[in-house]
Amino acid sequence: MSRIEWPTLALGAVIYAMFVGLTWFYASLPWPVLVIGGGVVVAWHGSFQHELIHGHPTRLAWFNRALGLPGLALFLPFDRYAALHIAHHRDDVLTDPLEDPETYYWTAASWTALPIWARAIVTASSCLAGRLVFGPVWMIARFLQAEVGRWRRNEPGVRRAWAWHLPVAGLILGWVWGICGIDPAHYALMFVLPGTSLLMIRSFAEHRAAPDADRRTATVEQAGLFGLLFLFNNLHAAHHERPGIPWYRLPRWYRGERERLLQKNGGLIYRGYAEVMKRYFLHHHDQIVHPYRP
Structure with missing residues (x-):
């Protein structure tokens, strides 16, 4: 079908x-x-x-x-x-x-x-x-x-x-x-x-270097209009786990799996892009040289 x-x-x-x-x-x-x-x-x-x-x-x-x-x-x-x-x-x-x-x-x-x-x-x-x-x-x-x-x-x-x-x-x-x-x-x-x-x-800020692969992908919640502009790819940990879910169904699936996903990625979450801007607008997101590659 x-x-x-x-x-x-x-x-x-x-x-x-x-x-x-x-x-x-x-x-x-x-x-x-x-x-x-x-x-x-x-x-x-x-x-x-x-x-x-x-x-x-x-x-x-x-x-x-x-x-x-x-x-x-x-x-x-x-x-x-x-x-x-x-x-x-x-x-x-x-x-x-x-x-x-x-x-x-x-x-x-x-x-x-x-x-x-x-x-x-x-x-x-x-x-x-x-x-x-x-x-x-x-x-x-x-x-x-x-x-x-x-x-x-x-x-x-x-x-x-x-x-x-x-x-x-x-x-x-x-x-x-x-x-x-x-x-x-x-x-x-x-x-x-x-x-x-x-x-x-x-x-x-959707990825951050970490020894554990599960802890390298962030989530940005409460994205507002940015969420629609990005087709909810701001829920990036959810997207990486289930890339086959269409954009308009991803928020609902994320809500059902939220606690598990946050536990899996070590709580790498931002409450919105306002928080991302507040934290990193004039400050480095992370070091430039990858910290875990020899």
């Missing part, structure tokens, strides 16, 4: 409609509306792609993939996001700088090899204020540099992912620039970078 998760399909339609509306009416909208709306639509689309990676909203992998191929952030091919994120879900190597593609920790050797200016950026980005300001450009630049190396080495799936992504990104740019008249630099400043910053609020 087929399974169709209609709330996720409806969500995708809303996100793409928002994107079309914001870009079509770009010339008549004030820049604060564009920055807020553009950031929200790109971040929300990233959360939507995350759902697709985990097998939603249908059992048809090709259909789910087709929904996610239009990368509104432009720099990240959907197939590369999928491959890297599935690798991240190996909980036994979470936070490991050599094994976890989504970690922000460094090995001692890689940290020592960084030039002084790069160390300054990484150090600033270890607090939330720095992550929001410097993080998007730094992350995008590092990702693209790494992808060039993977392309040259012909690592499995990389060239195919970019071969699919570039024509689709060209169509998006054709709409944005050619039809709506939005300068690509303005699109980057009003859509891509704000959206990436919003997603970095979620990813900032």
Whole structure:
């Protein structure tokens, strides 16, 4: 029997409609509306792609993939996001700088090899204020540099992912620039970078190095509108244990399993993103060099 998760399909339609509306009416909208709306639509689309990676909203992998191929952030091919994120879900190597593609920790050797200016950026980005300001450009630049190396080495799936992504990104740019008249630099400043910053609020404190793998994944409760923007991925310990649960059912499942999950992750919980900001806006989340890797 087929399974169709209609709330996720409806969500995708809303996100793409928002994107079309914001870009079509770009010339008549004030820049604060564009920055807020553009950031929200790109971040929300990233959360939507995350759902697709985990097998939603249908059992048809090709259909789910087709929904996610239009990368509104432009720099990240959907197939590369999928491959890297599935690798991240190996909980036994979470936070490991050599094994976890989504970690922000460094090995001692890689940290020592960084030039002084790069160390300054990484150090600033270890607090939330720095992550929001410097993080998007730094992350995008590092990702693209790494992808060039993977392309040259012909690592499995990389060239195919970019071969699919570039024509689709060209169509998006054709709409944005050619039809709506939005300068690509303005699109980057009003859509891509704000959206990436919003997603970095979620990813900032969701993992922490620990000897016990079960204690490396946090939960942020009472997320408010951020919860909807992140499709309840703020309940990250729940998501890592049950990645197949669709976003709209995850809060209820979490409530039923809350005490067990908090006991399992050692009470690594934040009451909301206000607490995350209060604790880490100008303070480091953790040390930069991974504390448990020789």
